[in-house]
Amino acid sequence: MKKNFAISLASVSMAQVSMARVSLAHVLLTRVLLTLVSLAVAVGAFAGDERFDLSDPDQALLASNKVFCSNEPGETALYWWQGVVFSRIPGEKDRHIFNVQGMNIRQCARFEDDEKGVGFRSVSREIMLYLDPGTNEVLKTWDNPWTGETVEVMQVNNDPVNARGPRYARDDEGNARIDWSEKTVINGMVLEGGEAALLFYNNPLAGDYQDFEGGKYHASEFLTAAYPLDDARDSGQTKIQDSVISWGRISGWLPWMKMRKRSGVMVHFTHGMRLHRWEDLPEVLREEIEANYPMYREPPPLDDDRPNDTSWTVFKRWIDGKRAAGELPEQSPR
Amino acid sequence: MKHHYMTGLACLMLAATSAVAEERFDPDKPEDALKLQQKFTCSLNEGETTIGFWQGSFFSRVEGERDRKLFGVIGVNVRQCKNLQHPERGPGFRSVSREIMLYLDPDTGEVLDTWTNPWTGEELDVIHVANDPVNMRGPLYAYNADGEPFRFKGTFKNGRVFVSSAYPLFYKNPLGGDYQEYIGGTYHATEFFTDYALEDDVLDPNVKKLDGMTIAWTRVADWLPWMKMGDRVGLMFTSTVGGRLTSIEQLPEPLLSELKNNYPEYMAPPPLDDSRPNRTSWMAVKDHVDAQRSGEGQ
Numbered sequence: 001m002k003k004n005f006a007i008s009l010a011s012v013s014m015a016q017v018s019m020a021r022v023s024l025a026h027v028l029l030t031r032v033l034l035t036l037v038s039l040a041v042a043v044g045a046f047a048g049d050e051r052f053d054l055s056d057p058d059q060a061l062l063a064s065n066k067v068f069c070s071n072e073p074g075e076t077a078l079y080w081w082q083g084v085v086f087s088r089i090p091g092e093k094d095r096h097i098f099n100v101q102g103m104n105i106r107q108c109a110r111f112e113d114d115e116k117g118v119g120f121r122s123v124s125r126e127i128m129l130y131l132d133p134g135t136n137e138v139l140k141t142w143d144n145p146w147t148g149e150t151v152e153v154m155q156v157n158n159d160p161v162n163a164r165g166p167r168y169a170r171d172d173e174g175n176a177r178i179d180w181s182e183k184t185v186i187n188g189m190v191l192e193g194g195e196a197a198l199l200f201y202n203n204p205l206a207g208d209y210q211d212f213e214g215g216k217y218h219a220s221e222f223l224t225a226a227y228p229l230d231d232a233r234d235s236g237q238t239k240i241q242d243s244v245i246s247w248g249r250i251s252g253w254l255p256w257m258k259m260r261k262r263s264g265v266m267v268h269f270t271h272g273m274r275l276h277r278w279e280d281l282p283e284v285l286r287e288e289i290e291a292n293y294p295m296y297r298e299p300p301p302l303d304d305d306r307p308n309d310t311s312w313t314v315f316k317r318w319i320d321g322k323r324a325a326g327e328l329p330e331q332s333p334r
Numbered sequence: 335m336k337h338h339y340m341t342g343l344a345c346l347m348l349a350a351t352s353a354v355a356e357e358r359f360d361p362d363k364p365e366d367a368l369k370l371q372q373k374f375t376c377s378l379n380e381g382e383t384t385i386g387f388w389q390g391s392f393f394s395r396v397e398g399e400r401d402r403k404l405f406g407v408i409g410v411n412v413r414q415c416k417n418l419q420h421p422e423r424g425p426g427f428r429s430v431s432r433e434i435m436l437y438l439d440p441d442t443g444e445v446l447d448t449w450t451n452p453w454t455g456e457e458l459d460v461i462h463v464a465n466d467p468v469n470m471r472g473p474l475y476a477y478n479a480d481g482e483p484f485r486f487k488g489t490f491k492n493g494r495v496f497v498s499s500a501y502p503l504f505y506k507n508p509l510g511g512d513y514q515e516y517i518g519g520t521y522h523a524t525e526f527f528t529d530y531a532l533e534d535d536v537l538d539p540n541v542k543k544l545d546g547m548t549i550a551w552t553r554v555a556d557w558l559p560w561m562k563m564g565d566r567v568g569l570m571f572t573s574t575v576g577g578r579l580t581s582i583e584q585l586p587e588p589l590l591s592e593l594k595n596n597y598p599e600y601m602a603p604p605p606l607d608d609s610r611p612n613r614t615s616w617m618a619v620k621d622h623v624d625a626q627r628s629g630e631g632q
Contacts, residue, residue, distance in 0.1 A: 084526075086524055088522075088569070091520075092504070094502040094524040094554070194573055196403070198393070200399070200401070214397075220393060220401045222552070242494075244496070250395055250554065275492065
């Protein structure tokens with residue numbers, strides 16, 4: 001149990017570092033400590049295995065954090081996905097209106113807490129492109145089949161998409177946050193997901209009387225993941241090697257579609273995976289990011305504390321910018 | 335037939351050089367593309383059972399309120415394939431299967447017998463999905479009836495293969511009347527599937543079934559008929575994750591016990607030559623309601 005010892009040693013030392021913010025010194029120290037831990041683990045490997053002990057809350061979190069991020073602060077994690085968007089309107093067959101290509105680039109800051117143990121907070125940027133469902137070309141404009149209007153397409157470019165705070169090994173009551181014994185493991189693959197984030201909150205584009213009038217932001221998003229348990233348990237790697245995902249969303253129409261209050265919803269359904277090199281992203285994403293969204297090649301800084309972007313807040317800035325530039329009328333026409 | 339001849343020749347050549355070159359399926363060759371599809375559907379070995387399992391949740395979406403998790407779900411599909419050879423259309427297969435999906439209490443995970451509809455207040459019998467059979471209508475061959483080659487639609491990426499499909503459904507509802515195109519009531523849903531497997535397993539002809547395959551399934555549809563929502567506005571959607579099992583004993587509870595105790599015939603697929611029409615949940619509800627009505631003398 002040399003491995004456990006090393007991690008507790010790290011915890012004690014880390015606890016002496018200020019908890020409030022992640023400084024460069026913190027990052028460097030973490031790296032040194034991680035190296036120490038790795039060394040200890042490597043030594044331990046001769047005697048036993050080089051695997052996390054999932055019954056230990058700290059190691060359970062380290063195994064979990066590898067899946068979507070990296071245990072090495074500042075090491076970039078890249079996920080990619082592609083898929084389809086369908087409309088659903090009562091009384092007609094659902095229509096395949098877009099394809100999508102998306103990516104999220106992130107990194108994690110590492111924390112230590114006397115009671116809660118090791119913790120991580122992720123910071124990320126996210127792009128999702130709407131493509132012609134026939135040709136897979138990036139759409140600049142879109143002919144809305146229900147209104148007949150040609151509208152300008154706003155691609156998803158959300159910066160940042162951050163975790164509000166760190167996720168620690170233990171919760172406020174001291175219970176382990178990640179219970180690996182409750183996960184579904186079939187033939188060595190961990191199957192995660194089957195729940196959804198049920199979103200219903202004030203719409204930044206709507207007015208001050210949404211509880212009376214309607215117009216709230218209303219959507220649900222669901223993510224699933226599958227990865228080998230052995231990959232997550234491998235303490236010799238800072239991030240998981242093989243991980244595949246699905247992501248879906250049921251929501252109202254996107255604002256740029258100019259559907260106003262027409263009945264119906266949009267359904268996104270995608271599949272994707274972890275990538276290990278920028279070059280593995282599909283060309284359409286790389287070219288679009290390099291040409292129009294160059295800062296999305298890197299995640300935000302580890303101590304980023306800006307409020308999160310959503311497609312609705314980005315849309316508001318986009319329209320407000322056009323209005324300020326005189327490209328659009330100041331207000332909605334009366 | 336030229337294709338088969340060439341495949342045979344290619345095999346001979348490969349066999350001669352097998353010390354250096356390993357034989358792999360070629361996704362661009364219709365005969366091989368068909369085998370890839372068959373692996374994602376079932377086993378390449380005729381009559382070998384494959385077990386697909388999934389779990390997740392059913393949610394409601396009603397305008398003006400936050401979406402609700404109505405049920406947990408857990409399901410299993412038990413399947414086998416018949417292998418076919420057609421003089422013009424080349425190799426083919428047809429799958430036959432049985433399927434169970436249970437609706438669970440969203441908090442406790444227990445199998446629901448009854449459910450109280452939160453919008454109407456009515457307490458209702460839950461009709462779990464028990465569809466026997468769920469079969470391919472006809473075989474799939476390397477070439478279709480018009481001679482078009484079968485094309486494998488998977489995405490190959492970094493050692494992984496993704497097979498994703500969406501089926502928008504809009505057809506006559508067996509519970510609806512004879513004027514659905516005028517007054518509505520048409521069956522309206524879209525089903526989304528992705529199968530995930532390792533490229534090495536998919537392309538290796540010696541790997542007959544994909545034990546490491548995982549899946550994601552989402553369905554967006556009208557209310558289930560047994561919920562008695564009538565014409566109320568809203569829809570349901572699912573989020574699920576799953577994979578292949580190598581033994582029925584790997585099924586998580588409560589599905590395994592439920593299967594053994596209440597649906598023992600669903601532990602094996604239908605016979606290979608099963609020609610019964612497919613069952614859907616809507617038919618099952620119709621039978622249930624019709625039986626209830628005749629029992630009540632209505």
